Amino acid sequence: MHLTHRIQLNPTSAQADYLARACGTARKVWNWGLCEWNRQYAAGLRPNAMALKKQFNAIKYADPQWLDKDGMPWLRTIHRDAHAQPFAHLAKAWSRFFADLKSGTPAHAPQFKKKGRCRDSFYVANDKFSICGQTVRLPKVGEISMRERLRFTGKVLGATVSRQADRWHVAVQVDVPDAEALKHRTGNGVVGVDLGIKAAATLSTGEVIHSPRPLRAALRRVKIRGRRVSRKLETARIAAGFKRGGRLPKGTRFPVSNNRKKSKLELARTHARIAHLRADFTHKLTTRLCRENQAVVIEDLHVKGMLANDKLARAISDVGFGQIRQQIAYKAKRHETRRVVADRWYPSSRLCSVCGRKNEALTLKDREWTCPECGTHHERDVNAALNLKRLATATALPVASPTGNGGAAAGIPPVVVGKVTPVRYDCGQQDTSGQEKNHAHF
Numbered sequence: 001m002h003l004t005h006r007i008q009l010n011p012t013s014a015q016a017d018y019l020a021r022a023c024g025t026a027r028k029v030w031n032w033g034l035c036e037w038n039r040q041y042a043a044g045l046r047p048n049a050m051a052l053k054k055q056f057n058a059i060k061y062a063d064p065q066w067l068d069k070d071g072m073p074w075l076r077t078i079h080r081d082a083h084a085q086p087f088a089h090l091a092k093a094w095s096r097f098f099a100d101l102k103s104g105t106p107a108h109a110p111q112f113k114k115k116g117r118c119r120d121s122f123y124v125a126n127d128k129f130s131i132c133g134q135t136v137r138l139p140k141v142g143e144i145s146m147r148e149r150l151r152f153t154g155k156v157l158g159a160t161v162s163r164q165a166d167r168w169h170v171a172v173q174v175d176v177p178d179a180e181a182l183k184h185r186t187g188n189g190v191v192g193v194d195l196g197i198k199a200a201a202t203l204s205t206g207e208v209i210h211s212p213r214p215l216r217a218a219l220r221r222v223k224i225r226g227r228r229v230s231r232k233l234e235t236a237r238i239a240a241g242f243k244r245g246g247r248l249p250k251g252t253r254f255p256v257s258n259n260r261k262k263s264k265l266e267l268a269r270t271h272a273r274i275a276h277l278r279a280d281f282t283h284k285l286t287t288r289l290c291r292e293n294q295a296v297v298i299e300d301l302h303v304k305g306m307l308a309n310d311k312l313a314r315a316i317s318d319v320g321f322g323q324i325r326q327q328i329a330y331k332a333k334r335h336e337t338r339r340v341v342a343d344r345w346y347p348s349s350r351l352c353s354v355c356g357r358k359n360e361a362l363t364l365k366d367r368e369w370t371c372p373e374c375g376t377h378h379e380r381d382v383n384a385a386l387n388l389k390r391l392a393t394a395t396a397l398p399v400a401s402p403t404g405n406g407g408a409a410a411g412i413p414p415v416v417v418g419k420v421t422p423v424r425y426d427c428g429q430q431d432t433s434g435q436e437k438n439h440a441h442f
Contacts, residue, residue, distance in 0.1 A: 001176050002173060007169060011168055019161060020120070020163070022122045031112050037090065049094075097109050120163040121163070123158065123160055152174040154174045154175050182336060190204075190392050191389060193388065195298070213319070215278075225267040290331040290335040297342060297389055301321055303321050353376075357374070368380060
């Protein structure tokens with residue numbers, strides 16, 4: 001099993017300067033490769049990553065655009081992995097683009113990377129670095145201290161050095177033996193998880209788990225620091241002779257003052273703290289769900305469609321629905337927990353968890369309702385979680401789509417817990433949520 005440990009680094013100022021230049025090299029090489037790919041494709045050729053890499057290797061030490069002001073090839077000061085791996089990433093991006101086109105899913109072609117608008121990172125091959133205790137030795141910079149030791153043992157496959165705000169991290173990918181990667185479960189329960197905004201997760205046990213909502217808590221601070229950056233940028237614009245609000249010529253760059261750098265760093269630190277708080281919450285929640293249960297049932301939420309609602313988009317993003325589902329997917333494999341994903345149109349909130357009657361009149365504003373058939377009073381989210389739990393038991397309602405630990409792609413037959421059948425083959429359109437025609441939840 002391939003696992004990755006992301007560790008914070010403590011580089012010196014000289015080491016941090018090299019890491020920043022290596023990230024800039026990877027970005028510049030990516031842009032060169034993408035530009036050359038587009039040029040050859042427009043000329044009717046069939047470009048490929050290996051040919052582009054050979055073409056780049058032939059000019060990188062002689063072409064004027066890759067020479068410094070003294071006429072020396074500045075790429076010699078950067079380790080070769082930083083300007084070799086972008087071609088592999090470019091090939092993977094185009095392969096994913098054409099695969100999406102062929103399958104009919106929304107496809108997005110690779111885009112150029114702009115400084116300050118993309119993630120700063122570069123790759124290091126497994127034979128070019130070594131780890132000893134809390135120290136990692138990287139090429140060209142030597143030993144850099146780490147905040148903690150590498151927690152996995154096994155064959156090291158590679159590493160990626162990245163920057164978030166002013167902090168540097170190294171993500172080490174390790175091929176861990178299954179005996180060590182698998183974790184022991186502390187319980188064997190079955191739980192249904194209903195994700196929401198008011199409560200991040202409502203469990204079928206009746207427990208309600210609230211999200212810290214870090215963006216909402218720090219929104220005022222984000223706006224203040226964002227305005228500080230904007231004011232300094234507007235000052236540089238006026239000093240350069242441009243009018244307020246006018247369109248700038250393409251490629252215009254303003255000199256960056258030290259105060260502007262400080263303001264941008266403060267804003268970046270604020271966003272990084274928000275991301276860390278959200279990640280801490282989602283990791284603790286998903287680890288607990290997979291560790292204490294033998295089956296976890298979640299919904300197949302259309303997060304992209306939900307974000308189209310301007311009034312709810314910020315609150316939905318602040319909870320992190322996508323991260324919760326993604327983390328459950330890989331943590332379920334480590335804990336040998338079965339993961340069941342309910343169909344997107346499964347009416348979990350409208351079905352009575354006692355008698356199974358469907359409440360067609362239920363709206364989003366109704367947080368509580370009483371079943372007219374059996375008289376049971378339901379709290380909306382708890383009732384939805386109970387219905388989701390039934391999908392992984394012997395009393396399952398005939399609406400769900402199962403996802404096992406790895407599925408067919410991993411070559412592992414899923415462990416069947418109860419009867420779970422797809423909605424479209426069993427109950428048909430008459431037993432869905434009634435929103436399928438609109439193709440959106442809101």
